[in-house]
Amino acid sequence: MERENLVNVGDEVKITESVLPSSYYYTIEPAVAMSGNYFYYERLKSRTGIVKSINKTPRGFFVTCVFDEEVPESRNSGDES
Numbered sequence: 465m466e467r468e469n470l471v472n473v474g475d476e477v478k479i480t481e482s483v484l485p486s487s488y489y490y491t492i493e494p495a496v497a498m499s500g501n502y503f504y505y506e507r508l509k510s511r512t513g514i515v516k517s518i519n520k521t522p523r524g525f526f527v528t529c530v531f532d533e534e535v536p537e538s539r540n541s542g543d544e545s
Contacts, residue, residue, distance in 0.1 A: 465492075465496055465497040465518070465524060465525040465526075465527050466524050466525070467525075468520075468525065470496045470497075471492065471496055471497075471515050471518070471527060472515065472518075473515050473516065473517060473518060474514065474515060475514070475515045476512055476513070476514055477492045477493070477496070477512065477513055477514075477515060477529060478492070478493045478511060478512055479491060479492055479493065479508070479510075479511055479512070479513060479529075480493055480511075481507070481508065481511075484501060486503075487501040487502055487503055487504070488501070488502050488503075488504070488506075488507055489501050489502065490502075490508065492527065492529070496527075497525075497527045508531055508533065509533050510531040510532055510533055512531075513529035513530055513531040514529060514530050515527060515528070515529055516528045516529060516530045
């Protein structure tokens with residue numbers, strides 16, 4: 465996200481999925497922020513999420529959203545004891 469206050473913590477946001485040759489990425493609508501790339505097995509099923517945090521960095525604002533679905537196995541490894 466490039467500017468402050470486009471979304472706020474606690475907001476429900478809609479996302480769209482876009483396809484690259486070997487991965488997917490997501491955009492918070494309307495063109496608020498874009499995700500990194502995700503493999504096919506990491507695809508989101510949800511099309512809405514809740515903004516959990518917004519962090520200001522020298523590169524802009526990083527928005528973290530939570531979605532009502534399970535985390536893929538590859539993202540779980542090492543996180544749980």
